[in-house]
Amino acid sequence: MLNQDKIRDLGDALFVALRDRTMIDPLTEREPEISIEDAYQISLRLLERRVADGETIIGKKIGVTSTAVQRMLDVHQPDFGYLTDRMLYADADEVPISKQLMQPRAEGEIAFVLKRDLMGPGVTNAQVLAATELVLPCFEIVDSRIRDWKIRIQDTVADNASCGLFVLGSQGVDPRRVDLTTCGMVVEKNGQILSTGAGAACLDSPVNAVAWLANTLGRVGVALKAGEVILSGSLVPLEPVQAGDYMSVEIGGIGSASVRFA
Protein backbone atom coordinates (compact mmCIF):
# COMPACT_ATOMS: atom_id res chain seq x y z
CA MET A 1 0.00 0.00 0.00
CA LEU A 2 1.29 3.43 -0.92
CA ASN A 3 0.85 6.31 1.51
CA GLN A 4 -1.51 9.20 0.73
CA ASP A 5 1.32 11.55 -0.27
CA LYS A 6 2.57 9.17 -2.93
CA ILE A 7 -0.95 8.56 -4.22
CA ARG A 8 -1.52 12.30 -4.52
CA ASP A 9 1.85 12.88 -6.20
CA LEU A 10 1.29 10.14 -8.78
CA GLY A 11 -2.24 11.37 -9.52
CA ASP A 12 -0.87 14.89 -9.95
CA ALA A 13 1.92 13.63 -12.22
CA LEU A 14 -0.66 11.94 -14.45
CA PHE A 15 -2.80 15.11 -14.52
CA VAL A 16 0.20 17.20 -15.61
CA ALA A 17 1.13 14.60 -18.25
CA LEU A 18 -2.46 14.70 -19.56
CA ARG A 19 -2.63 18.48 -19.74
CA ASP A 20 0.90 19.06 -21.07
CA ARG A 21 0.81 16.09 -23.44
CA THR A 22 4.03 14.68 -22.01
CA MET A 23 4.66 11.02 -21.33
CA ILE A 24 5.89 9.69 -18.01
CA ASP A 25 7.66 6.49 -17.02
CA PRO A 26 5.53 3.57 -15.81
CA LEU A 27 4.32 4.09 -12.24
CA THR A 28 5.11 0.42 -11.63
CA GLU A 29 8.79 1.23 -12.26
CA ARG A 30 8.78 4.18 -9.83
CA GLU A 31 6.78 2.31 -7.20
CA PRO A 32 7.14 -1.46 -7.65
CA GLU A 33 4.91 -2.10 -4.61
CA ILE A 34 1.90 -0.33 -6.11
CA SER A 35 -1.31 -2.37 -5.79
CA ILE A 36 -4.42 -2.27 -7.98
CA GLU A 37 -6.26 -0.61 -5.06
CA ASP A 38 -3.55 2.08 -4.95
CA ALA A 39 -3.97 2.51 -8.67
CA TYR A 40 -7.70 3.21 -8.32
CA GLN A 41 -6.89 5.74 -5.58
CA ILE A 42 -4.46 7.44 -7.97
CA SER A 43 -7.12 7.48 -10.70
CA LEU A 44 -9.48 9.23 -8.28
CA ARG A 45 -6.85 11.91 -7.56
CA LEU A 46 -6.42 12.40 -11.33
CA LEU A 47 -10.19 12.71 -11.65
CA GLU A 48 -10.35 15.18 -8.75
CA ARG A 49 -7.84 17.42 -10.54
CA ARG A 50 -9.84 17.26 -13.78
CA VAL A 51 -13.09 18.13 -12.01
CA ALA A 52 -11.35 21.02 -10.20
CA ASP A 53 -10.22 22.17 -13.64
CA GLY A 54 -13.84 22.39 -14.84
CA GLU A 55 -14.59 18.95 -16.28
CA THR A 56 -17.90 17.22 -15.52
CA ILE A 57 -18.24 13.45 -15.08
CA ILE A 58 -20.73 12.04 -17.61
CA GLY A 59 -20.11 8.32 -17.43
CA LYS A 60 -17.67 5.46 -17.12
CA LYS A 61 -15.68 3.14 -19.33
CA ILE A 62 -14.86 -0.51 -18.89
CA GLY A 63 -11.51 -1.76 -20.17
CA VAL A 64 -9.50 -4.98 -20.37
CA THR A 65 -12.60 -6.90 -21.47
CA SER A 66 -11.06 -9.18 -24.10
CA THR A 67 -9.25 -12.42 -23.32
CA ALA A 68 -6.33 -11.22 -25.49
CA VAL A 69 -5.80 -8.05 -23.44
CA GLN A 70 -6.41 -9.84 -20.13
CA ARG A 71 -3.72 -12.34 -21.10
CA MET A 72 -1.35 -9.55 -22.13
CA LEU A 73 -1.77 -7.80 -18.77
CA ASP A 74 -1.96 -11.10 -16.87
CA VAL A 75 -5.29 -10.34 -15.19
CA HIS A 76 -8.63 -12.12 -15.10
CA GLN A 77 -10.95 -9.17 -14.72
CA PRO A 78 -11.72 -5.87 -16.43
CA ASP A 79 -10.90 -2.40 -15.14
CA PHE A 80 -12.72 0.93 -15.34
CA GLY A 81 -12.23 4.67 -15.69
CA TYR A 82 -14.30 7.85 -15.85
CA LEU A 83 -15.70 9.80 -18.80
CA THR A 84 -15.95 13.59 -18.71
CA ASP A 85 -17.69 16.12 -20.93
CA ARG A 86 -14.37 17.25 -22.36
CA MET A 87 -13.69 13.75 -23.72
CA LEU A 88 -16.90 13.57 -25.76
CA TYR A 89 -16.93 14.02 -29.53
CA ALA A 90 -19.89 13.68 -31.88
CA ASP A 91 -20.31 11.42 -34.90
CA ALA A 92 -18.12 12.50 -37.88
CA ASP A 93 -16.18 15.01 -35.76
CA GLU A 94 -12.55 15.79 -36.38
CA VAL A 95 -10.32 14.89 -33.46
CA PRO A 96 -7.18 17.02 -33.18
CA ILE A 97 -4.48 14.57 -32.12
CA SER A 98 -1.94 17.39 -31.79
CA LYS A 99 -4.09 19.14 -29.16
CA GLN A 100 -5.66 16.24 -27.27
CA LEU A 101 -3.71 13.01 -27.58
CA MET A 102 -0.24 11.49 -27.62
CA GLN A 103 -0.24 7.87 -28.76
CA PRO A 104 -3.88 7.22 -29.67
CA ARG A 105 -5.46 3.91 -30.59
CA ALA A 106 -9.05 3.42 -31.74
CA GLU A 107 -11.42 0.67 -30.69
CA GLY A 108 -15.05 -0.01 -31.64
CA GLU A 109 -17.48 -0.47 -28.78
CA ILE A 110 -21.12 -0.46 -27.75
CA ALA A 111 -22.09 2.46 -25.49
CA PHE A 112 -24.98 2.14 -23.02
CA VAL A 113 -27.05 5.14 -21.90
CA LEU A 114 -28.91 4.47 -18.68
CA LYS A 115 -32.42 5.61 -17.84
CA ARG A 116 -32.31 4.38 -14.23
CA ASP A 117 -29.64 4.12 -11.54
CA LEU A 118 -27.90 0.76 -11.15
CA MET A 119 -26.60 0.10 -7.67
CA GLY A 120 -24.69 -3.10 -6.94
CA PRO A 121 -23.94 -5.55 -5.51
CA GLY A 122 -26.44 -8.08 -6.86
CA VAL A 123 -27.14 -6.36 -10.19
CA THR A 124 -28.21 -8.94 -12.79
CA ASN A 125 -27.93 -8.80 -16.58
CA ALA A 126 -31.71 -8.48 -16.78
CA GLN A 127 -31.55 -5.41 -14.52
CA VAL A 128 -28.88 -3.88 -16.74
CA LEU A 129 -31.12 -4.34 -19.78
CA ALA A 130 -34.13 -2.94 -17.91
CA ALA A 131 -32.12 0.14 -16.88
CA THR A 132 -30.74 0.80 -20.38
CA GLU A 133 -32.41 3.52 -22.41
CA LEU A 134 -30.28 3.15 -25.54
CA VAL A 135 -27.27 1.37 -26.98
CA LEU A 136 -25.14 3.33 -29.45
CA PRO A 137 -22.14 2.66 -31.67
CA CYS A 138 -19.00 4.24 -30.31
CA PHE A 139 -15.31 4.72 -30.92
CA GLU A 140 -13.21 4.91 -27.84
CA ILE A 141 -9.87 6.55 -28.55
CA VAL A 142 -7.60 5.16 -25.90
CA ASP A 143 -4.34 6.91 -25.11
CA SER A 144 -1.66 6.35 -22.52
CA ARG A 145 0.18 8.94 -20.52
CA ILE A 146 2.72 6.20 -19.88
CA ARG A 147 5.67 6.22 -22.27
CA ASP A 148 5.31 3.84 -25.25
CA TRP A 149 2.26 2.15 -23.72
CA LYS A 150 4.63 0.22 -21.41
CA ILE A 151 1.79 -0.53 -19.05
CA ARG A 152 1.07 -3.08 -16.41
CA ILE A 153 -2.45 -3.33 -15.03
CA GLN A 154 -1.67 -0.83 -12.20
CA ASP A 155 -0.38 1.74 -14.71
CA THR A 156 -3.50 1.66 -16.86
CA VAL A 157 -5.89 1.66 -13.88
CA ALA A 158 -4.14 4.74 -12.38
CA ASP A 159 -4.20 6.45 -15.79
CA ASN A 160 -8.02 6.42 -15.98
CA ALA A 161 -8.02 3.03 -17.73
CA SER A 162 -6.02 4.61 -20.59
CA CYS A 163 -9.05 6.52 -21.78
CA GLY A 164 -8.41 9.38 -24.20
CA LEU A 165 -11.73 10.45 -25.61
CA PHE A 166 -14.78 8.92 -27.24
CA VAL A 167 -17.03 9.45 -30.24
CA LEU A 168 -20.70 8.50 -30.01
CA GLY A 169 -22.80 7.58 -33.03
CA SER A 170 -25.73 9.84 -33.78
CA GLN A 171 -28.36 7.14 -33.51
CA GLY A 172 -29.07 4.55 -30.86
CA VAL A 173 -31.56 1.74 -30.43
CA ASP A 174 -33.60 0.27 -27.62
CA PRO A 175 -31.70 -2.78 -26.29
CA ARG A 176 -34.89 -4.82 -26.80
CA ARG A 177 -34.32 -4.56 -30.54
CA VAL A 178 -30.88 -6.13 -30.79
CA ASP A 179 -29.05 -9.22 -29.57
CA LEU A 180 -26.03 -7.63 -27.91
CA THR A 181 -24.12 -10.94 -27.84
CA THR A 182 -24.31 -11.74 -31.55
CA CYS A 183 -24.47 -8.26 -33.09
CA GLY A 184 -21.61 -7.95 -35.57
CA MET A 185 -19.11 -5.10 -35.84
CA VAL A 186 -17.24 -3.96 -38.95
CA VAL A 187 -14.42 -1.43 -38.55
CA GLU A 188 -12.96 0.36 -41.54
CA LYS A 189 -9.83 2.50 -41.67
CA ASN A 190 -9.32 4.83 -44.60
CA GLY A 191 -11.99 2.98 -46.56
CA GLN A 192 -10.66 -0.54 -46.07
CA ILE A 193 -12.10 -3.20 -43.82
CA LEU A 194 -9.75 -3.48 -40.88
CA SER A 195 -11.48 -5.93 -38.56
CA THR A 196 -14.76 -7.58 -37.72
CA GLY A 197 -16.09 -8.74 -34.39
CA ALA A 198 -19.25 -9.39 -32.42
CA GLY A 199 -20.69 -8.52 -29.02
CA ALA A 200 -19.34 -11.68 -27.40
CA ALA A 201 -15.77 -10.37 -27.82
CA CYS A 202 -16.41 -8.24 -24.72
CA LEU A 203 -16.61 -10.54 -21.67
CA ASP A 204 -18.86 -12.93 -23.70
CA SER A 205 -21.45 -10.11 -23.79
CA PRO A 206 -21.31 -6.34 -23.27
CA VAL A 207 -24.17 -6.77 -20.79
CA ASN A 208 -21.85 -8.87 -18.59
CA ALA A 209 -19.39 -5.96 -18.61
CA VAL A 210 -21.95 -3.38 -17.45
CA ALA A 211 -23.23 -5.73 -14.73
CA TRP A 212 -19.62 -6.28 -13.60
CA LEU A 213 -19.07 -2.53 -13.32
CA ALA A 214 -22.31 -1.95 -11.40
CA ASN A 215 -21.41 -4.71 -8.95
CA THR A 216 -17.78 -3.66 -8.59
CA LEU A 217 -18.70 -0.01 -7.88
CA GLY A 218 -21.59 -1.13 -5.70
CA ARG A 219 -19.12 -2.68 -3.28
CA VAL A 220 -17.73 0.78 -2.58
CA GLY A 221 -21.16 2.41 -2.50
CA VAL A 222 -21.06 4.04 -5.93
CA ALA A 223 -24.02 3.75 -8.35
CA LEU A 224 -24.18 3.94 -12.13
CA LYS A 225 -26.53 6.87 -12.57
CA ALA A 226 -29.47 7.53 -14.88
CA GLY A 227 -28.23 9.48 -17.90
CA GLU A 228 -24.67 8.21 -17.67
CA VAL A 229 -22.85 6.81 -20.70
CA ILE A 230 -21.12 3.48 -20.13
CA LEU A 231 -18.56 2.30 -22.68
CA SER A 232 -18.69 -1.47 -22.37
CA GLY A 233 -15.37 -2.51 -23.95
CA SER A 234 -13.82 -3.15 -27.34
CA LEU A 235 -15.16 -5.77 -29.76
CA VAL A 236 -12.11 -5.61 -32.06
CA PRO A 237 -8.32 -5.28 -31.65
CA LEU A 238 -6.96 -1.78 -30.93
CA GLU A 239 -5.71 0.16 -33.94
CA PRO A 240 -3.05 2.90 -33.76
CA VAL A 241 -4.18 6.08 -35.55
CA GLN A 242 -2.49 9.25 -36.75
CA ALA A 243 -3.43 12.59 -38.25
CA GLY A 244 -5.11 12.08 -41.63
CA ASP A 245 -6.74 8.76 -40.73
CA TYR A 246 -10.47 8.27 -41.12
CA MET A 247 -12.27 5.46 -39.33
CA SER A 248 -15.80 4.15 -39.30
CA VAL A 249 -17.57 1.49 -37.30
CA GLU A 250 -20.87 -0.18 -38.06
CA ILE A 251 -22.73 -2.49 -35.69
CA GLY A 252 -25.46 -4.83 -36.94
CA GLY A 253 -28.87 -3.71 -35.70
CA ILE A 254 -27.45 -0.62 -33.94
CA GLY A 255 -25.89 1.85 -36.37
CA SER A 256 -22.59 3.48 -37.23
CA ALA A 257 -20.12 6.14 -36.14
CA SER A 258 -17.11 7.74 -37.78
CA VAL A 259 -14.20 9.94 -36.83
CA ARG A 260 -11.43 11.83 -38.62
CA PHE A 261 -8.06 12.53 -37.05
CA ALA A 262 -6.16 15.74 -37.65
Next chain:
Amino acid sequence: MSTLDKATILALAEHLESAELQAHDVKKVTDQYPDMDFEDAYDIQWEIRRRKVERGDRIIGMKMGLTSRAKMKQMGVETPVYGFLADYFERPESSEIKVSELIHPKVEAELAFVTKAPLKGPGCHVGQVLAAIDFVIPAVEIIDSRYENFRFDLISVVADNSSSSRFVTGSRMAAPADLDMRTLGVVMEKNGAVVEVGAGAAVLGNPVASAALLVNMMAERGEELPAGSLILTGGITAAVQVEAGDSVNVRFQDLGSVSMRFV
Protein backbone atom coordinates in the same frame (compact mmCIF):
# COMPACT_ATOMS: atom_id res chain seq x y z
CA MET B 1 -2.33 -22.86 -69.24
CA SER B 2 -2.17 -26.49 -68.25
CA THR B 3 1.11 -28.25 -67.68
CA LEU B 4 -0.08 -31.78 -66.86
CA ASP B 5 -1.27 -34.37 -69.38
CA LYS B 6 -4.63 -36.09 -69.12
CA ALA B 7 -3.21 -39.30 -67.63
CA THR B 8 -1.51 -37.36 -64.82
CA ILE B 9 -4.71 -35.41 -64.06
CA LEU B 10 -6.65 -38.70 -63.79
CA ALA B 11 -4.01 -40.29 -61.59
CA LEU B 12 -3.82 -37.30 -59.22
CA ALA B 13 -7.61 -37.12 -58.98
CA GLU B 14 -7.76 -40.77 -57.99
CA HIS B 15 -4.88 -40.29 -55.53
CA LEU B 16 -6.53 -37.29 -53.80
CA GLU B 17 -10.03 -38.74 -53.79
CA SER B 18 -8.75 -41.96 -52.22
CA ALA B 19 -7.10 -39.90 -49.50
CA GLU B 20 -10.47 -38.23 -48.80
CA LEU B 21 -12.51 -41.46 -48.86
CA GLN B 22 -10.02 -43.43 -46.76
CA ALA B 23 -9.23 -40.50 -44.45
CA HIS B 24 -5.47 -40.64 -44.75
CA ASP B 25 -3.08 -37.80 -45.43
CA VAL B 26 -0.78 -37.44 -48.43
CA LYS B 27 2.08 -35.20 -49.52
CA LYS B 28 1.03 -32.05 -51.33
CA VAL B 29 0.76 -32.64 -55.06
CA THR B 30 3.03 -29.74 -55.97
CA ASP B 31 5.97 -31.60 -54.35
CA GLN B 32 5.90 -34.02 -57.27
CA TYR B 33 4.69 -31.49 -59.88
CA PRO B 34 6.23 -28.15 -58.90
CA ASP B 35 5.27 -26.52 -62.23
CA MET B 36 1.56 -27.32 -62.10
CA ASP B 37 -0.76 -24.30 -62.18
CA PHE B 38 -4.28 -23.34 -61.12
CA GLU B 39 -5.79 -24.69 -64.33
CA ASP B 40 -4.23 -28.10 -63.66
CA ALA B 41 -5.48 -27.95 -60.10
CA TYR B 42 -9.06 -27.18 -61.15
CA ASP B 43 -8.79 -29.95 -63.80
CA ILE B 44 -8.01 -32.37 -60.97
CA GLN B 45 -10.86 -31.00 -58.82
CA TRP B 46 -13.39 -31.31 -61.67
CA GLU B 47 -12.16 -34.85 -62.36
CA ILE B 48 -12.75 -35.76 -58.69
CA ARG B 49 -16.25 -34.32 -59.07
CA ARG B 50 -16.84 -36.37 -62.24
CA ARG B 51 -15.74 -39.55 -60.44
CA LYS B 52 -18.25 -38.90 -57.65
CA VAL B 53 -21.13 -38.21 -60.05
CA GLU B 54 -20.30 -41.37 -61.96
CA ARG B 55 -20.47 -43.30 -58.70
CA GLY B 56 -23.94 -41.89 -57.97
CA ASP B 57 -23.17 -39.03 -55.58
CA ARG B 58 -25.07 -35.81 -56.21
CA ILE B 59 -23.38 -32.43 -56.37
CA ILE B 60 -25.62 -30.13 -54.36
CA GLY B 61 -23.67 -26.90 -54.35
CA MET B 62 -20.39 -25.07 -54.11
CA LYS B 63 -18.14 -23.53 -51.48
CA MET B 64 -15.78 -20.60 -51.48
CA GLY B 65 -12.52 -20.67 -49.55
CA LEU B 66 -9.77 -18.19 -48.71
CA THR B 67 -12.25 -15.32 -48.78
CA SER B 68 -10.60 -13.21 -46.10
CA ARG B 69 -8.37 -10.42 -47.41
CA ALA B 70 -5.95 -11.02 -44.55
CA LYS B 71 -5.62 -14.71 -45.42
CA MET B 72 -5.18 -13.94 -49.14
CA LYS B 73 -2.41 -11.47 -48.37
CA GLN B 74 -0.78 -14.01 -46.08
CA MET B 75 -0.81 -16.65 -48.85
CA GLY B 76 0.27 -14.12 -51.48
CA VAL B 77 -2.76 -14.54 -53.75
CA GLU B 78 -5.34 -12.20 -55.23
CA THR B 79 -8.37 -14.47 -55.56
CA PRO B 80 -10.23 -16.93 -53.38
CA VAL B 81 -10.72 -20.57 -54.37
CA TYR B 82 -13.80 -22.73 -54.84
CA GLY B 83 -14.75 -26.35 -54.32
CA PHE B 84 -17.85 -28.48 -54.80
CA LEU B 85 -20.23 -29.97 -52.22
CA ALA B 86 -21.46 -33.54 -52.57
CA ASP B 87 -24.66 -34.71 -50.90
CA TYR B 88 -22.85 -37.00 -48.47
CA PHE B 89 -20.86 -34.04 -47.04
CA GLU B 90 -23.98 -32.89 -45.20
CA ARG B 91 -24.63 -33.80 -41.59
CA PRO B 92 -27.90 -33.03 -39.78
CA GLU B 93 -28.09 -30.23 -37.26
CA SER B 94 -27.09 -31.16 -33.69
CA SER B 95 -25.75 -34.53 -34.83
CA GLU B 96 -22.55 -36.43 -34.19
CA ILE B 97 -19.71 -36.10 -36.67
CA LYS B 98 -17.23 -38.95 -36.72
CA VAL B 99 -13.65 -37.70 -36.66
CA SER B 100 -12.52 -41.22 -37.64
CA GLU B 101 -13.86 -40.41 -41.12
CA LEU B 102 -11.71 -37.29 -41.26
CA ILE B 103 -8.01 -36.45 -40.99
CA HIS B 104 -7.56 -33.19 -39.06
CA PRO B 105 -10.88 -31.34 -39.21
CA LYS B 106 -11.41 -27.64 -38.51
CA VAL B 107 -14.68 -25.72 -38.27
CA GLU B 108 -15.60 -22.29 -39.58
CA ALA B 109 -18.82 -20.26 -39.42
CA GLU B 110 -20.36 -19.18 -42.72
CA LEU B 111 -23.49 -17.80 -44.32
CA ALA B 112 -25.07 -20.16 -46.87
CA PHE B 113 -27.38 -19.28 -49.74
CA VAL B 114 -29.93 -21.50 -51.46
CA THR B 115 -30.66 -20.29 -54.98
CA LYS B 116 -33.97 -20.26 -56.87
CA ALA B 117 -32.60 -19.32 -60.29
CA PRO B 118 -29.54 -20.36 -62.29
CA LEU B 119 -26.52 -18.06 -62.06
CA LYS B 120 -24.15 -17.68 -64.96
CA GLY B 121 -21.05 -15.56 -65.56
CA PRO B 122 -19.03 -13.83 -66.76
CA GLY B 123 -20.27 -10.51 -65.51
CA CYS B 124 -22.43 -11.90 -62.70
CA HIS B 125 -22.95 -9.06 -60.22
CA VAL B 126 -24.17 -8.70 -56.65
CA GLY B 127 -27.66 -7.64 -57.78
CA GLN B 128 -28.13 -10.83 -59.80
CA VAL B 129 -27.00 -12.93 -56.86
CA LEU B 130 -29.42 -11.16 -54.49
CA ALA B 131 -32.26 -11.72 -56.97
CA ALA B 132 -31.36 -15.42 -57.29
CA ILE B 133 -31.16 -16.15 -53.56
CA ASP B 134 -34.20 -18.07 -52.34
CA PHE B 135 -33.10 -17.78 -48.71
CA VAL B 136 -30.07 -17.40 -46.46
CA ILE B 137 -29.31 -19.99 -43.76
CA PRO B 138 -26.51 -20.21 -41.19
CA ALA B 139 -23.88 -22.90 -41.73
CA VAL B 140 -20.78 -24.45 -40.22
CA GLU B 141 -18.28 -25.91 -42.63
CA ILE B 142 -15.94 -28.66 -41.49
CA ILE B 143 -12.83 -28.38 -43.63
CA ASP B 144 -10.28 -31.16 -43.76
CA SER B 145 -7.18 -30.79 -45.84
CA ARG B 146 -5.90 -34.11 -47.05
CA TYR B 147 -2.32 -32.83 -46.84
CA GLU B 148 0.18 -33.82 -44.14
CA ASN B 149 0.44 -31.40 -41.23
CA PHE B 150 -1.54 -28.74 -43.10
CA ARG B 151 1.55 -28.12 -45.22
CA PHE B 152 0.22 -26.96 -48.56
CA ASP B 153 0.10 -24.22 -51.13
CA LEU B 154 -2.97 -22.88 -52.83
CA ILE B 155 -2.60 -24.94 -56.01
CA SER B 156 -2.52 -28.13 -53.95
CA VAL B 157 -5.57 -26.95 -52.00
CA VAL B 158 -7.60 -26.38 -55.18
CA ALA B 159 -6.73 -29.88 -56.47
CA ASP B 160 -7.95 -31.23 -53.09
CA ASN B 161 -11.42 -29.70 -53.63
CA SER B 162 -10.45 -26.76 -51.42
CA SER B 163 -10.48 -28.97 -48.31
CA SER B 164 -14.26 -29.60 -48.51
CA SER B 165 -15.40 -32.40 -46.28
CA ARG B 166 -18.55 -31.85 -44.20
CA PHE B 167 -21.09 -29.13 -43.49
CA VAL B 168 -24.07 -28.52 -41.22
CA THR B 169 -26.76 -25.92 -41.85
CA GLY B 170 -29.16 -24.35 -39.36
CA SER B 171 -32.90 -24.21 -39.78
CA ARG B 172 -33.69 -20.49 -39.44
CA MET B 173 -34.17 -19.08 -42.95
CA ALA B 174 -34.22 -15.42 -43.89
CA ALA B 175 -34.77 -13.46 -47.07
CA PRO B 176 -31.71 -11.47 -48.11
CA ALA B 177 -33.80 -8.28 -47.95
CA ASP B 178 -34.33 -8.86 -44.23
CA LEU B 179 -30.64 -9.13 -43.34
CA ASP B 180 -27.63 -6.87 -43.35
CA MET B 181 -25.12 -9.55 -44.28
CA ARG B 182 -22.17 -7.17 -43.92
CA THR B 183 -22.70 -6.52 -40.24
CA LEU B 184 -24.33 -9.85 -39.36
CA GLY B 185 -22.36 -11.11 -36.36
CA VAL B 186 -21.35 -14.67 -35.48
CA VAL B 187 -20.12 -16.10 -32.20
CA MET B 188 -18.44 -19.52 -32.21
CA GLU B 189 -18.35 -21.51 -28.99
CA LYS B 190 -16.35 -24.68 -28.49
CA ASN B 191 -17.14 -26.71 -25.38
CA GLY B 192 -19.07 -23.77 -23.98
CA ALA B 193 -16.36 -21.11 -24.36
CA VAL B 194 -16.34 -18.35 -26.96
CA VAL B 195 -13.43 -19.06 -29.33
CA GLU B 196 -14.09 -16.86 -32.39
CA VAL B 197 -16.24 -13.87 -33.30
CA GLY B 198 -16.71 -11.99 -36.56
CA ALA B 199 -19.12 -10.30 -38.93
CA GLY B 200 -20.13 -10.97 -42.55
CA ALA B 201 -17.81 -8.29 -43.93
CA ALA B 202 -14.89 -10.61 -43.17
CA VAL B 203 -15.93 -12.48 -46.34
CA LEU B 204 -14.73 -10.26 -49.21
CA GLY B 205 -16.54 -7.28 -47.67
CA ASN B 206 -19.91 -9.00 -48.10
CA PRO B 207 -20.78 -12.70 -48.56
CA VAL B 208 -22.92 -11.80 -51.58
CA ALA B 209 -19.79 -10.57 -53.39
CA SER B 210 -18.21 -13.95 -52.69
CA ALA B 211 -21.09 -15.76 -54.41
CA ALA B 212 -20.85 -13.45 -57.45
CA LEU B 213 -17.13 -14.15 -57.68
CA LEU B 214 -17.82 -17.90 -57.49
CA VAL B 215 -20.17 -17.69 -60.46
CA ASN B 216 -17.61 -15.68 -62.46
CA MET B 217 -14.80 -18.09 -61.61
CA MET B 218 -16.95 -21.04 -62.72
CA ALA B 219 -17.66 -19.21 -65.98
CA GLU B 220 -13.95 -19.32 -66.78
CA ARG B 221 -14.51 -23.05 -67.36
CA GLY B 222 -17.86 -22.53 -69.08
CA GLU B 223 -19.75 -23.80 -66.04
CA GLU B 224 -22.82 -22.33 -64.35
CA LEU B 225 -24.60 -22.75 -61.05
CA PRO B 226 -28.05 -24.38 -61.33
CA ALA B 227 -31.12 -23.24 -59.38
CA GLY B 228 -31.43 -25.00 -56.02
CA SER B 229 -27.69 -24.88 -55.34
CA LEU B 230 -26.33 -24.43 -51.85
CA ILE B 231 -23.48 -21.92 -51.67
CA LEU B 232 -21.17 -21.80 -48.69
CA THR B 233 -19.79 -18.30 -49.07
CA GLY B 234 -16.59 -18.54 -46.97
CA GLY B 235 -15.47 -18.46 -43.36
CA ILE B 236 -16.49 -15.43 -41.28
CA THR B 237 -14.31 -16.74 -38.45
CA ALA B 238 -10.88 -18.30 -38.52
CA ALA B 239 -10.94 -22.12 -38.75
CA VAL B 240 -10.85 -23.79 -35.34
CA GLN B 241 -9.40 -27.27 -34.83
CA VAL B 242 -11.70 -29.90 -33.35
CA GLU B 243 -11.25 -33.42 -32.03
CA ALA B 244 -13.38 -36.24 -30.67
CA GLY B 245 -15.29 -35.05 -27.60
CA ASP B 246 -15.61 -31.45 -28.73
CA SER B 247 -18.95 -29.78 -29.15
CA VAL B 248 -19.37 -26.67 -31.27
CA ASN B 249 -22.19 -24.16 -31.22
CA VAL B 250 -22.26 -21.11 -33.47
CA ARG B 251 -24.73 -18.28 -32.87
CA PHE B 252 -25.68 -16.05 -35.79
CA GLN B 253 -27.26 -12.61 -35.44
CA ASP B 254 -30.89 -12.87 -36.65
CA LEU B 255 -30.34 -16.46 -37.88
CA GLY B 256 -30.39 -18.67 -34.80
CA SER B 257 -27.61 -21.13 -34.18
CA VAL B 258 -25.96 -24.28 -35.54
CA SER B 259 -24.48 -26.99 -33.33
CA MET B 260 -22.74 -30.35 -33.63
CA ARG B 261 -20.64 -32.78 -31.64
CA PHE B 262 -17.49 -34.56 -32.71
CA VAL B 263 -17.09 -38.20 -31.71
